[in-house]
Structure formats: C-alpha cells, structure tokens
Amino acid sequence: MESKCPVKFHNVDFCDPKTHDNPYEMYDHFLEHEPLYFDEANGVWEVFRYDDIVAIERDTETFINGEGVRPNIPPDPAMIYQDGEQHNKQRALVSSAFTPRQMRKMENRVRVIVKDLVDQMLVKDEVDIVTDLAAALPMRLIADMLAIPEEKRPAVQQWINGIMMGGCGPEYVTDEVNECFEHFVMHHEEMVQDRLAAGCKGSDILTIWMNAEINGEKLDESQLLFEHVLLNVGGAETTRSAIAGGLERLSNDSRQYDALYEDPSLIPNAVEEIIRWVCPFVNMYRTATRDYEMHGKIIKEGQQVGLTYPAANRDPRKYKDPHTFNIFRDFTQEAKHLSFGLGPHFCLGASLARMEIRLSLEEMTQRVKSIRIPKGKEPEYVSSSFTRGLKSFPAILEPR
Numbered sequence: 182m183e184s185k186c187p188v189k190f191h192n193v194d195f196c197d198p199k200t201h202d203n204p205y206e207m208y209d210h211f212l213e214h215e216p217l218y219f220d221e222a223n224g225v226w227e228v229f230r231y232d233d234i235v236a237i238e239r240d241t242e243t244f245i246n247g248e249g250v251r252p253n254i255p256p257d258p259a260m261i262y263q264d265g266e267q268h269n270k271q272r273a274l275v276s277s278a279f280t281p282r283q284m285r286k287m288e289n290r291v292r293v294i295v296k297d298l299v300d301q302m303l304v305k306d307e308v309d310i311v312t313d314l315a316a317a318l319p320m321r322l323i324a325d326m327l328a329i330p331e332e333k334r335p336a337v338q339q340w341i342n343g344i345m346m347g348g349c350g351p352e353y354v355t356d357e358v359n360e361c362f363e364h365f366v367m368h369h370e371e372m373v374q375d376r377l378a379a380g381c382k383g384s385d386i387l388t389i390w391m392n393a394e395i396n397g398e399k400l401d402e403s404q405l406l407f408e409h410v411l412l413n414v415g416g417a418e419t420t421r422s423a424i425a426g427g428l429e430r431l432s433n434d435s436r437q438y439d440a441l442y443e444d445p446s447l448i449p450n451a452v453e454e455i456i457r458w459v460c461p462f463v464n465m466y467r468t469a470t471r472d473y474e475m476h477g478k479i480i481k482e483g484q485q486v487g488l489t490y491p492a493a494n495r496d497p498r499k500y501k502d503p504h505t506f507n508i509f510r511d512f513t514q515e516a517k518h519l520s521f522g523l524g525p526h527f528c529l530g531a532s533l534a535r536m537e538i539r540l541s542l543e544e545m546t547q548r549v550k551s552i553r554i555p556k557g558k559e560p561e562y563v564s565s566s567f568t569r570g571l572k573s574f575p576a577i578l579e580p581r
C-alpha cells in the first residue's frame with residue numbers, strides 16, 4: 182500500500198510546462214507515493230515507475246498509439262500514431278536509413294562535421310554550445326538526410342521548435358504554433374514540388390516516401406506531410422538536449438570529463454548515462470482499449486496514460502543513487518534507460534542520436550580542456566511538458 186501523499190503535490194497539471202521545471206522532487210514523490218496518478222486538470226493518467234512503463238509499452242493490445250501520443254491531441258497519419266501492421270509497414274519504409282550498419286557508413290562524414298563545428302568554436306572567445314554544436318549537428322544531419330536546401334535550414338529549425346510546443350496539450354497550440362506549422366507546410370510543399378520536377382530520382386528520405394507504396398498504394402498527401410514533420414521533430418530537439426545537457430553536466434565535473442579524455446573507450450557508456458540522465462522527452466501517451474487495473478485504480482477504456490520517462494530513469498527500484506550522474510554506471514547490472522521508449526515504437530533514430538552524442542563527446546574531450554560558464558551568465562532551459570533541455574549554454578572553451 183502506498184503511503185500518504187503530502188499536500189504539496191495535489192492537483193498537479195502535467196501538461197503545464199512549469200510542472201516539469203526542476204521536476205525530480207515531484208517525480209520522486211509520485212514514484213514512491215502515487216505511482217499511478219489521475220491528472221484532473223487534463224483528464225489523463227500518469228505513470229512513473231520503470232516496471233509500469235515497461236508493462237504498458239509491451240501490452241500493445243491494451244495500450245495503443247492510434248488515439249494519440251500527446252495529451253488530448255488527436256492523432257495524425259505519421260508512423261508514431263499507427264498500431265500493428267500499419268505501423269510496421271510505415272516504419273519499414275525508412276527504417277533501413279537508420280540502422281546501426283547505415284550509421285557506421287555515415288560515421289566518417291559525421292566526424293568531419295563535428296570536427297568542423299568544434300574548430301569554429303575554438304576560434305571564438307565565447308560560444309553558445311547549444312547554437313554552435315548541440316543544435317547545429319542534429320539539424321545538419323537530418324537536413325542532409327531530407328536534402329533540405331542550405332538556406333532554409335535555420336528557418337525549418339525555428340518552425341520545428343515552435344511546433345514542438347504544441348505537443349504540451351491543446352491549450353498550448355497557440356497562434357504562434359499554428360503559424361510555425363503553416364510555414365512548415367509551405368516548405369514541405371515546395372520540397373515535394375522540387376522533387377516532382379526532378380522526376381523523384383533522389384535518394385533523400387522525402388523522395389523515398391514519395392516513391393513508396395503500401396499495399397500497392399502511394400502515401401497520400403497528409404501521410405507524406407506528417408511523416409516529414411515527425412522526422413524533423415524526432416531528429417532535432419531531442420539530440421540537441423542530450424548533447425548540450427551532457428556537456429553541461431560534465432563541465433561541472435572535471436573528474437568525469439577528464440576520465441573520458443584519458444580513456445575514450447568509456448564514452449559509449451557515458452552516452453547512455455547522458456541519455457538516461459537528461460531524458461529529453463518528458464512523456465509519450467497511450468490510450469487504453471479496455472479497463473485496466475494498476476495499483477488498485479482503474480484506467481478506463483478510452484482514457485490516456487502518460488509514460489513519464491525521466492521519472493522511470495530515476496526509479497530507485499532500478500538504479501543505484503538514481504540522481505547521481507555517473508559515467509561508470511553499470512547498465513548490465515542496472516536497467517537500460519527508457520529515454521528511447523520501448524517496443525514497436527522504440528526510437529527510430531536511436532543509433533543516429535547515439536552516434537551524434539558519442540562523436541561530440543570524443544571531439545570535445547580530446548580538443549577542449551575545460552568548459553567554463555562566463556561570469557554573470559547562466560545556461561537557460563526550455564520550459565516544456567513534451568521535450569526539455571537547454572536552449573542556451575554560454576561557455577568559454579579552454580583548448581588542450
């Protein structure tokens with residue numbers, strides 16, 4: 182039986198971005214006292230414990246994506262909103278572009294890009310690690326994979342960041358979010374027209390979708406648009422948060438930072454710890470297809486339940502000293518983090534994200550002796566109930 186819940190965490194609105202600013206005391210409370218919580222403000226459930234999220238993600242008969250993965254926001258035709266066979270088919274159209282094998286083929290090119298970004302930072306007196314590296318790298322890679330024209334890339338990044346805010350819940354779909362979406366639609370239509378004019382001969386992912394067929398039928402306009410949005414959304418902001426958040430944490434811990442310089446073979450494990458610790462997505466939602474009992478409460482058929490990944494990643498039932506950032510953490514003894522989700526919707530871009538974070542760490546630790554925050558400045562965070570992370574990280578880099 183769970184113990185009594187202190188008053189200060191009553192009536193929590195999980196869609197409110199502010200709820201997830203410095204949220205770990207609150208997550209600890211729910212992990213311990215109310216592992217299944219009904220958010221009255223939004224009429225949705227939230228789960229926190231590692232094993233509960235795993236149980237829900239695995240039970241794809243009872244918990245589906247097809248009614249939406251954001252709270253009270255209807256689904257669109259992108260793969261993340263599909264279930265079963267339809268999901269498999271949509272995902273299969275592009276999954277070969279994201280396999281570990283494909284990533285190994287890309288690695289040298291990505292390394293050159295990272296090296297170039299670090300070169301450019303090292304000639305500056307002061308940098309912003311978010312703008313100059315953490316946001317620039319993922320955007321450049323996803324833009325290359327989609328063959329977005331060079332001059333459009335900064336604008337696309339801005340529209341995508343805007344669109345992401347709408348994922349917090351219906352009341353956050355503001356005029357600004359709608360405007361960003363309209364701009365993206367125009368950009369998408371231009372890209373489609375360019376490809377049609379060129380006879381759809383390219384090998385970029387948008388062309389792959391345009392040429393693809395499912396059961397003998399081409400994707401319709403709306404499927405094409407929303408797969409395109411999803412890839413941009415998945416590809417950019419999350420990886421940015423992980424690279425920036427990891428470097429920010431390491432900048433405060435010269436022992437762990439120097440260990441990565443002295444022994445780069447520690448870096449892949451450090452990447453996992455960064456992804457666990459930063460956990461860019463706050464949650465994804467599922468909808469129950471039947472009444473389901475958990476912790477003595479009933480999630481009713483048709484109700485949504487939010488999987489609070491950052492809480493599960495710090496579940497003391499799974500991790501020793503869960504709030505400690507430890508690049509030596511032994512993931513073979515503790516649980517694998519849930520930052521990429523689990524099951525059929527496990528992040529399509531996980532290998533790409535891991536490679537981007539790994540190469541950024543390799544280049545930074547080998548070339549930069551220390552990362553210092555300039556006097557009077559502070560890193561700034563995005564406030565969001567969808568993806569969290571740094572929006573700026575001013576720094577002075579000391580070269581080796």
Ligand code: HEM
Pocket residue numbers: 238260261262272323411412415416417419420423456460461462465519520521522523524525526527528529530531533534
């Ligand atoms: C650190 C970086 C990233 C994190 C933490 C992350 C996290 C996630 C999560 C939690 C999901 C949902 C999983 C579920 O519901 O079980 C997801 C799905 C997805 N991600 Fe990522 N992601 C990252 C990077 C990327 C990148 C780089 C791309 C592509 C370029 C990408 C593309 C996608 C796509 C397309 C899906 C939907 C997959 C499906 O429905 O089958 N993600 N990601």
